[in-house]
Amino acid sequence: MRTPLIAANWKMHKTQPEADEFLLKLMKLAPRLTEVEVVIIPSFVALSKVAELTKSTDFKLGAQDLFWEEAGAYTGEVSALMLKEVGCQFVIIGHSERRKYFGETDELIAKKLAAALMAGLIPILCIGENEQQREGGITLAVLRDQLTACLKDIGLAAGSRMVVAYEPVWAIGTGRTASQDQAEEAQNYIREMLKELCGEELAQGTRILYGGSVTPDNIAGFMRMPDIDGALVGGASLQPDSFAQIINYDRAAK
Ligand code: PEP
DSSP, rough: OOEEEEEEOOOTTOHHHHHHHHHHHHHHHHHHOOEEEEEEEEEEEGGGHHHHHTTTSEEEEEEEEOOOSSSOTTTTBBBBHHHHTOOOEEEEEEHHHHHHHHHOOOOHHHHHHHHHHHOOOOEEEEOOOOHHHTEEEETHHHHHHHHHHHTTTOOOOTTTTOOOEEEEETTTTSSOOOOOHHHHHHHHHHHHHHHHHHHHHHHHHEEEEESOOTTTTHHHHHSSSSSOOOEEEEEEGHHHHHHHHOOOOOGGGG
Protein backbone atom coordinates (compact mmCIF):
# COMPACT_ATOMS: atom_id res chain seq x y z
CA MET A 1 0.00 0.00 0.00
CA ARG A 2 1.60 3.28 -1.13
CA THR A 3 0.64 6.38 0.87
CA PRO A 4 -0.33 9.19 -1.54
CA LEU A 5 2.16 12.05 -1.58
CA ILE A 6 1.41 15.63 -2.62
CA ALA A 7 4.37 18.00 -2.87
CA ALA A 8 4.23 21.79 -3.24
CA ASN A 9 7.14 23.06 -5.35
CA TRP A 10 7.20 26.80 -4.69
CA LYS A 11 10.12 27.36 -7.08
CA MET A 12 11.51 30.90 -6.70
CA HIS A 13 8.35 32.23 -5.01
CA LYS A 14 7.43 33.36 -1.49
CA THR A 15 9.42 35.42 0.95
CA GLN A 16 9.40 34.35 4.61
CA PRO A 17 6.39 36.56 5.53
CA GLU A 18 4.52 35.21 2.49
CA ALA A 19 5.33 31.64 3.54
CA ASP A 20 4.06 32.47 7.01
CA GLU A 21 0.78 33.85 5.69
CA PHE A 22 0.32 30.89 3.32
CA LEU A 23 0.87 28.27 6.01
CA LEU A 24 -1.44 29.90 8.53
CA LYS A 25 -4.20 29.84 5.94
CA LEU A 26 -3.40 26.34 4.71
CA MET A 27 -3.46 24.88 8.21
CA LYS A 28 -6.95 26.27 8.73
CA LEU A 29 -8.12 24.68 5.48
CA ALA A 30 -6.32 21.37 6.04
CA PRO A 31 -5.64 21.11 9.77
CA ARG A 32 -5.14 17.34 9.86
CA LEU A 33 -3.70 15.24 7.12
CA THR A 34 -5.06 11.74 6.95
CA GLU A 35 -4.33 9.20 4.23
CA VAL A 36 -2.00 11.61 2.44
CA GLU A 37 1.53 12.86 3.03
CA VAL A 38 2.13 16.52 2.15
CA VAL A 39 5.52 18.17 1.60
CA ILE A 40 6.14 21.90 1.37
CA ILE A 41 9.19 22.74 -0.77
CA PRO A 42 10.15 26.43 -0.44
CA SER A 43 13.30 28.25 -1.56
CA PHE A 44 16.48 27.55 0.43
CA VAL A 45 16.22 30.81 2.36
CA ALA A 46 12.66 30.07 3.53
CA LEU A 47 13.47 26.54 4.73
CA SER A 48 14.16 27.46 8.37
CA LYS A 49 11.01 29.54 8.55
CA VAL A 50 8.84 26.80 7.07
CA ALA A 51 10.53 24.24 9.34
CA GLU A 52 9.56 26.33 12.35
CA LEU A 53 5.98 26.85 11.11
CA THR A 54 5.37 23.17 10.31
CA LYS A 55 7.15 21.77 13.37
CA SER A 56 4.18 20.38 15.25
CA THR A 57 2.00 19.76 12.21
CA ASP A 58 1.56 16.91 9.73
CA PHE A 59 3.28 18.89 6.96
CA LYS A 60 6.77 17.82 5.94
CA LEU A 61 9.63 19.85 4.55
CA GLY A 62 11.60 19.48 1.35
CA ALA A 63 14.22 21.36 -0.67
CA GLN A 64 14.36 22.07 -4.39
CA ASP A 65 17.92 20.91 -5.04
CA LEU A 66 21.24 19.98 -3.41
CA PHE A 67 24.90 19.61 -4.25
CA TRP A 68 26.50 16.16 -4.05
CA GLU A 69 29.59 16.99 -1.98
CA GLU A 70 29.33 17.12 1.82
CA ALA A 71 31.27 20.39 2.21
CA GLY A 72 33.96 22.41 0.48
CA ALA A 73 34.72 25.28 -1.86
CA TYR A 74 31.48 25.20 -3.87
CA THR A 75 30.22 28.76 -3.77
CA GLY A 76 26.46 29.03 -3.86
CA GLU A 77 25.78 25.36 -3.19
CA VAL A 78 23.97 23.56 -0.35
CA SER A 79 24.72 20.02 0.83
CA ALA A 80 22.40 17.18 1.81
CA LEU A 81 23.63 17.39 5.42
CA MET A 82 22.74 21.09 5.56
CA LEU A 83 19.24 20.28 4.34
CA LYS A 84 18.86 17.53 6.94
CA GLU A 85 20.04 19.88 9.65
CA VAL A 86 17.37 22.43 8.81
CA GLY A 87 14.67 19.75 8.97
CA CYS A 88 14.22 18.56 5.37
CA GLN A 89 13.04 15.03 4.76
CA PHE A 90 12.63 15.35 1.00
CA VAL A 91 14.58 16.93 -1.86
CA ILE A 92 13.69 17.43 -5.52
CA ILE A 93 16.39 16.13 -7.84
CA GLY A 94 16.65 16.81 -11.58
CA HIS A 95 13.69 19.14 -12.04
CA SER A 96 13.33 20.04 -15.74
CA GLU A 97 13.91 23.72 -14.92
CA ARG A 98 17.31 22.80 -13.50
CA ARG A 99 18.04 20.72 -16.58
CA LYS A 100 16.95 23.60 -18.84
CA TYR A 101 18.38 26.69 -17.12
CA PHE A 102 21.36 25.23 -15.26
CA GLY A 103 22.51 22.55 -17.66
CA GLU A 104 21.95 19.60 -15.32
CA THR A 105 22.61 16.31 -17.04
CA ASP A 106 21.58 12.80 -16.06
CA GLU A 107 25.17 12.29 -14.92
CA LEU A 108 25.01 15.17 -12.42
CA ILE A 109 21.54 14.12 -11.36
CA ALA A 110 22.80 10.60 -10.62
CA LYS A 111 25.38 12.09 -8.24
CA LYS A 112 22.80 14.25 -6.51
CA LEU A 113 20.45 11.29 -6.15
CA ALA A 114 23.16 9.17 -4.55
CA ALA A 115 24.13 12.02 -2.17
CA ALA A 116 20.52 12.53 -1.09
CA LEU A 117 20.02 8.84 -0.38
CA MET A 118 23.33 8.56 1.42
CA ALA A 119 22.33 11.40 3.75
CA GLY A 120 18.94 9.84 4.48
CA LEU A 121 16.88 12.32 2.47
CA ILE A 122 14.03 11.10 0.28
CA PRO A 123 14.76 12.25 -3.27
CA ILE A 124 11.92 13.16 -5.61
CA LEU A 125 13.59 12.30 -8.90
CA CYS A 126 12.03 14.16 -11.85
CA ILE A 127 12.02 12.68 -15.32
CA GLY A 128 9.94 13.44 -18.40
CA GLU A 129 9.94 14.04 -22.12
CA ASN A 130 9.76 17.37 -23.94
CA GLU A 131 7.17 18.21 -26.56
CA GLN A 132 9.34 17.28 -29.51
CA GLN A 133 10.12 13.89 -27.99
CA ARG A 134 6.42 13.19 -27.36
CA GLU A 135 5.51 14.21 -30.88
CA GLY A 136 8.33 12.06 -32.20
CA GLY A 137 6.84 9.04 -30.40
CA ILE A 138 9.92 8.44 -28.25
CA THR A 139 8.48 9.26 -24.79
CA LEU A 140 9.03 5.81 -23.31
CA ALA A 141 12.56 5.57 -24.71
CA VAL A 142 13.39 8.95 -23.14
CA LEU A 143 12.05 7.82 -19.77
CA ARG A 144 14.07 4.62 -20.03
CA ASP A 145 17.27 6.51 -20.81
CA GLN A 146 16.77 9.06 -18.04
CA LEU A 147 15.88 6.50 -15.39
CA THR A 148 18.70 4.14 -16.30
CA ALA A 149 21.28 6.95 -16.27
CA CYS A 150 20.02 8.54 -13.04
CA LEU A 151 19.89 5.26 -11.11
CA LYS A 152 23.29 4.02 -12.11
CA ASP A 153 25.08 5.09 -8.90
CA ILE A 154 22.60 3.88 -6.32
CA GLY A 155 22.30 0.61 -4.49
CA LEU A 156 19.09 -1.35 -4.19
CA ALA A 157 18.50 -0.76 -0.49
CA ALA A 158 19.00 2.98 -0.85
CA GLY A 159 16.69 3.11 -3.84
CA SER A 160 13.78 1.88 -1.78
CA ARG A 161 13.40 5.33 -0.22
CA MET A 162 13.13 7.14 -3.52
CA VAL A 163 10.10 8.86 -5.09
CA VAL A 164 9.90 9.34 -8.86
CA ALA A 165 7.99 12.23 -10.44
CA TYR A 166 6.86 11.88 -14.04
CA GLU A 167 6.82 15.44 -15.33
CA PRO A 168 6.24 15.89 -19.05
CA VAL A 169 8.14 19.11 -19.74
CA TRP A 170 5.43 20.43 -22.09
CA ALA A 171 2.89 20.25 -19.24
CA ILE A 172 4.89 22.17 -16.62
CA GLY A 173 3.49 25.62 -15.96
CA THR A 174 1.64 25.62 -19.28
CA GLY A 175 -1.90 24.74 -18.22
CA ARG A 176 -1.69 21.78 -20.66
CA THR A 177 -1.85 18.57 -18.69
CA ALA A 178 -1.09 15.09 -19.86
CA SER A 179 -4.31 13.11 -20.15
CA GLN A 180 -4.91 10.56 -17.41
CA ASP A 181 -4.17 7.81 -19.92
CA GLN A 182 -0.92 9.42 -21.11
CA ALA A 183 0.24 9.84 -17.50
CA GLU A 184 -0.76 6.30 -16.56
CA GLU A 185 0.99 4.83 -19.59
CA ALA A 186 4.23 6.65 -18.72
CA GLN A 187 4.02 5.86 -15.02
CA ASN A 188 3.19 2.22 -15.53
CA TYR A 189 6.23 2.06 -17.79
CA ILE A 190 8.38 3.71 -15.10
CA ARG A 191 7.20 1.06 -12.62
CA GLU A 192 8.05 -1.69 -15.10
CA MET A 193 11.49 -0.13 -15.55
CA LEU A 194 12.00 0.01 -11.79
CA LYS A 195 11.10 -3.66 -11.65
CA GLU A 196 13.67 -4.44 -14.31
CA LEU A 197 16.39 -2.28 -12.72
CA CYS A 198 15.70 -2.77 -9.00
CA GLY A 199 13.30 -5.68 -8.55
CA GLU A 200 9.59 -6.23 -7.97
CA GLU A 201 9.49 -5.25 -4.30
CA LEU A 202 11.11 -1.87 -4.84
CA ALA A 203 8.97 -1.19 -7.93
CA GLN A 204 5.74 -1.90 -6.05
CA GLY A 205 6.80 0.15 -3.04
CA THR A 206 8.01 3.25 -4.92
CA ARG A 207 5.67 6.20 -5.15
CA ILE A 208 5.41 7.67 -8.63
CA LEU A 209 3.98 11.20 -8.79
CA TYR A 210 2.51 13.05 -11.74
CA GLY A 211 3.54 16.69 -12.25
CA GLY A 212 2.41 19.16 -14.89
CA SER A 213 -0.38 21.72 -14.41
CA VAL A 214 -2.13 19.80 -11.63
CA THR A 215 -5.16 21.72 -10.32
CA PRO A 216 -8.07 21.15 -7.91
CA ASP A 217 -10.13 20.16 -10.98
CA ASN A 218 -7.90 17.42 -12.31
CA ILE A 219 -6.20 15.93 -9.22
CA ALA A 220 -8.90 13.35 -8.42
CA GLY A 221 -8.84 12.05 -12.00
CA PHE A 222 -5.09 11.52 -11.84
CA MET A 223 -5.29 9.89 -8.41
CA ARG A 224 -7.77 7.38 -9.79
CA MET A 225 -5.09 5.85 -12.02
CA PRO A 226 -3.35 2.75 -10.62
CA ASP A 227 0.24 3.96 -11.06
CA ILE A 228 -0.27 7.57 -9.96
CA ASP A 229 0.55 7.83 -6.27
CA GLY A 230 0.46 11.59 -5.87
CA ALA A 231 1.42 14.88 -7.46
CA LEU A 232 4.23 17.39 -7.68
CA VAL A 233 2.42 20.73 -7.87
CA GLY A 234 3.92 24.05 -8.95
CA GLY A 235 1.57 26.92 -9.81
CA ALA A 236 -1.47 25.59 -7.94
CA SER A 237 0.57 25.15 -4.76
CA LEU A 238 1.09 28.90 -4.39
CA GLN A 239 -2.43 29.72 -3.20
CA PRO A 240 -3.63 28.13 0.05
CA ASP A 241 -7.16 27.64 -1.32
CA SER A 242 -6.14 25.74 -4.43
CA PHE A 243 -3.45 23.72 -2.66
CA ALA A 244 -5.87 22.77 0.14
CA GLN A 245 -8.38 21.57 -2.45
CA ILE A 246 -5.66 19.46 -4.06
CA ILE A 247 -4.67 17.94 -0.71
CA ASN A 248 -8.32 17.30 0.10
CA TYR A 249 -9.02 15.65 -3.29
CA ASP A 250 -11.90 13.22 -3.40
CA ARG A 251 -10.41 10.14 -1.71
CA ALA A 252 -13.14 7.98 -3.16
CA ALA A 253 -11.18 8.46 -6.37
CA LYS A 254 -8.84 5.70 -5.20
C1 PEP B 1 6.55 21.67 -11.24
O1 PEP B 1 7.11 22.71 -10.97
O2 PEP B 1 7.11 20.61 -11.00
C2 PEP B 1 5.22 21.71 -11.85
C3 PEP B 1 4.65 20.58 -12.16
O3 PEP B 1 4.69 22.96 -12.07
P1 PEP B 1 3.16 23.25 -12.50
O4 PEP B 1 2.26 22.52 -11.53
O5 PEP B 1 3.03 24.74 -12.40
O6 PEP B 1 2.97 22.74 -13.88
